[in-house]
Every structure is written in C-alpha cells, then in structure tokens.
Amino acid sequence: MRSEKPKLGQNFLVSPAAQMQIVESLGDIAHATVVEIGPGKGAITTLLLPRAARLLCIELDHALAAAAQARWAAAANLTIVNASVLDADLAQLAWPGDPRSAAEKLVVVGNLPYYITSDILLHLFAQASAIDRAVVMVQEEVADRLAARPGTRDYGVLSATTQLHAKVEKLFTVPPEAFDPPPNVHSAVVRLTMRPRFEELGVPREPFLRFTQRIFQQKRKTLANNLKAAGFASDAIQKALADSQLAPAVRPEEVPVEQAAQIYNVLTSNAKK
Ligand code: SAM
Numbered sequence: 001m002r003s004e005k006p007k008l009g010q011n012f013l014v015s016p017a018a019q020m021q022i023v024e025s026l027g028d029i030a031h032a033t034v035v036e037i038g039p040g041k042g043a044i045t046t047l048l049l050p051r052a053a054r055l056l057c058i059e060l061d062h063a064l065a066a067a068a069q070a071r072w073a074a075a076a077n078l079t080i081v082n083a084s085v086l087d088a089d090l091a092q093l094a095w096p097g098d099p100r101s102a103a104e105k106l107v108v109v110g111n112l113p114y115y116i117t118s119d120i121l122l123h124l125f126a127q128a129s130a131i132d133r134a135v136v137m138v139q140e141e142v143a144d145r146l147a148a149r150p151g152t153r154d155y156g157v158l159s160a161t162t163q164l165h166a167k168v169e170k171l172f173t174v175p176p177e178a179f180d181p182p183p184n185v186h187s188a189v190v191r192l193t194m195r196p197r198f199e200e201l202g203v204p205r206e207p208f209l210r211f212t213q214r215i216f217q218q219k220r221k222t223l224a225n226n227l228k229a230a231g232f233a234s235d236a237i238q239k240a241l242a243d244s245q246l247a248p249a250v251r252p253e254e255v256p257v258e259q260a261a262q263i264y265n266v267l268t269s270n271a272k273k
Helices: 016-024 062-071 090-094 099-103 114-126 140-147 157-165 205-215 223-229 234-243 257-272
Strands: 033-037 054-059 078-082 106-111 131-139 166-174 187-194
Touching: 016 106, 016 166, 016 187, 033 090, 054 062, 054 090, 062 078, 090 106, 114 131, 114 140, 114 157, 131 140, 131 166, 140 157, 140 166, 140 187, 157 166, 157 187, 157 205, 157 257, 205 223, 205 257, 223 234, 223 257, 234 257
Parallel strands: 033 054, 033 106, 054 078, 106 131
Antiparallel strands: 131 187, 166 187
C-alpha cells in the first residue's frame, strides 16, 4: 500500500496568515539568535530573516538545505546546517566553542515534521537551559496533550514531561488547507516558555523523568500498581501516597507533577534507608 505520509514530514505551510502568526508569536527577536527547525522551502525563514539578529536553520533534507543555501548565499545573518535536529547541540551550533553562550538564550521556531514531534520536543527539553522559548506547530491532538491539566483525558507522560520543562500556551489552530500537501490532521501552534522546575520540586532531572515514565507505564492501572510494577514495595507506596494526601486508588493522570515529586522523594528516601 502506498504511504500517504509525505517524505520527512514535508507538509509545507502555504498560508501567509499562518506563517505571519507564527513569527509574531515569537515576540521581539530583533536581538535574538533564532533557530528554525526544518525550514523546508523557506515559508517562515523569509519572514524571520529581516526580523532576527541571527538565524540558524537546521534542515535534514539535503536538496532543501542546498536550495536555501543558494537562495540566501548573500545573507550575512543566516547559517544553514544540513543535519537532523535530533543530532544538534543547539548552543554549540549557535556559538561554536564560545563559553559566553550560556549568557544568551536561543529562540526556537519550527513547523515540525510530525513523524518525530515527541523526539524533537524531548531533544529541546534536554537543552532547555540554552533556550528561552520555542514556538512550534504540532498536530492539534499533540498540542492538547502538551497543555493538558492533571485530571483530564489528555493528561499523560508527555504533558507531565513538558510541564516539568516549560510553561505551555496553545496559541491557535491551523486547518489542513493551510499546508501543501494537506496533512490528515488539524494542527496547532504552541509556545513553550522554558522554565525547568526540577530544582524547585527538589528532584534530580533524569531519574525523575524516568520515574514519571514509569508511573504512566500503564495509564489504565492505578498509580500504586504502576509503582509496584516499577519495583517499589507496597508499604512504601502506601506511605508515599498517604504523605502526599492521595487516595490509594488514584490514577496516574490525576497526579500533578508537584505530588509526583513528593512521592518520588518519599520512595527514594525510603529506598536509601
Ligand atoms: N518550515 C517549512 C514550512 O513551514 O513550510 C517546512 C515544514 S515541514 C512540516 C518540516 C520540515 O522539517 C521539512 O522541511 C523536513 O525536510 C524537515 N525535517 C524533517 N526531519 C527533520 C530532522 N530530523 N531535522 C531537521 N529537519 C527535518
């Protein structure tokens, strides 16, 4: 059967209004180094170039990257990198070998290739300390999961992981007709203002992200059962839930990250005893 999915998630944005709305959602970029993920044929790039102090574009498709190089060969504030964003260390690309990089934060923008949306977001979160904000187009269903509040149907591991790294705003929706070729889904633009919460919650990033994945391992099971499956002892789980004022049968999607952090701290301090 022929796949209807375009190569490399290439649904080009052809609506001038949506292109402009995305750029305006970045706010003031006059002094910023902007990173565009997947410039494609340059729909958003064209608007960014006169507005941003510097623009760094990362495009996996060799032909598209070469075409962009040729088109903007004279643009002094533009760098095009032919690579996968998933392999890119953004701060290193923006300021090669420059230790001052920590002082300035990047602004990221992209009409993302949908086949790797989650991977790209996780890659950005891993580099959150180098990023101020990101405005990204994703499938609307993903946007709803990113922004979902605990206790709602859409809340899950992607919501918790995202909200541990960023303030999430779902800005506007974009219909399939705004793209060429049109995708099979509706899209939405989301702004992620990076502000990692690990320090405030008193949890170490990597272990707590792994713990978050485990508590959502089986979304239909109770939190207690997922914790048991992760190897924690029943009595320790009961104590952790009671300490966090959670009912014994609470489900993972009902647990805000603050309480998940509390449970993590009780369980791991028990394990150390
Ligand atoms: N920005 C353009 C627009 O809005 O019309 C193109 C958007 S299109 C949805 C996604 C773009 O990401 C394509 O140009 C595709 O080649 C590129 N892409 C796909 N996978 C990528 C990856 N791993 N790293 C960088 N770019 C990628």
